[in-house]
Amino acid sequence: MIQFQSVLGSLKSYEAGKPIELIAREFGIDPNQIIKLGSNENPFGCAQPVIEAVQKAASKMSYYPDDSYSELKTALASKFDLTPDRIIPGNGSDQVLDFACRCVLGPGDSILINRITFAMYKIYALQCGAKVHSTETVLHDLNAFSDLAKSIRPKIIFLCTPSNPIGDALSKLDVYDFLRQIPSNTLVVIDAAYMEFGKKRIRTHSFPPRKSLIFSRTFFIREPFRKPMGSEE
Known part of the structure; x- marks a missing residue:
């Protein structure tokens, strides 16, 4: 069996x-x-x-599509002032977040999430045998995230802004300061799928240079695809 x-x-x-x-x-x-x-x-x-x-x-x-998504990535790179190698299209941003967990996490590793957040972060991590740690606050408290990160040393930190399902949003200044406190060997995933619904809108250019960062956007509301952005690495 x-x-x-x-x-x-x-x-x-x-x-x-x-x-x-x-x-x-x-x-x-x-x-x-x-x-x-x-x-x-x-x-x-x-x-x-x-x-x-x-x-x-x-x-x-009747033909296989271009699995490099070169035309799509070139168009998006031009729109967001990025290089194409920093864009990863996915069948929903969920797919690429799943890829990130599979590439980074293994048994015994940890992730850090908000107490109430998008359910798939936990599911993907557990599928990899990782442990899931969360803050105690309902709304995102980046000070709490920073303190916990120092003690548990997570491989991945997930920030959802605006939060699904709570709706609280982080300012670009707060996120900028937070990223400066997190070591480069921790992958930070900023899930901004609902950014168009909030007043606090952050962009990749708002952040300090960082290779271990994925910025996930969705165009399902206004455009028919989703994709995350990160460093070429």
Whole structure:
């Protein structure tokens, strides 16, 4: 019999937002009367240029796509004033955060997260056999993060701003000061998937030079893809 990792038996499945069609059937509601806000989706549908681009690309679906994403990365690099080798497109930013955990974490390693935050950080870390440490405060307290980081020496620190699901946001000055306190052998992941919803907007250029940093953005609200940015390393 195949022996699976023992940690898998203790993991809880991530509960994603239910589709509108499922809610409609479950409660007998007209789908047109349902407004879904819980999954970071665009309720207005795809923009017409996106639909046209997908239709155009459909004629080439018999071929493998460019797995280097060179055209996409070049366009994004130009938009955000970065070099293409600092951009990693993913099938949702979740995928690249999963990659980061698999590349960095091993049994006995640790991550540091906020007490209430996006559930996948914990799930990805546990799948790698890592330990999960969290702050005691509901809102992000970077002083608490810094103090805990000194004692537990995490391999990865996850900051979610604006926070999912709490909604608190960190200022670029606070994040800048925090990054200066964290050793370079700790990967800091700033998950800014909901940045467009907050007034405190931070950019990669707001931070001190740091190789061990991933800045994750989502374009699912306004554009049809997600990607994180980091150093070329």
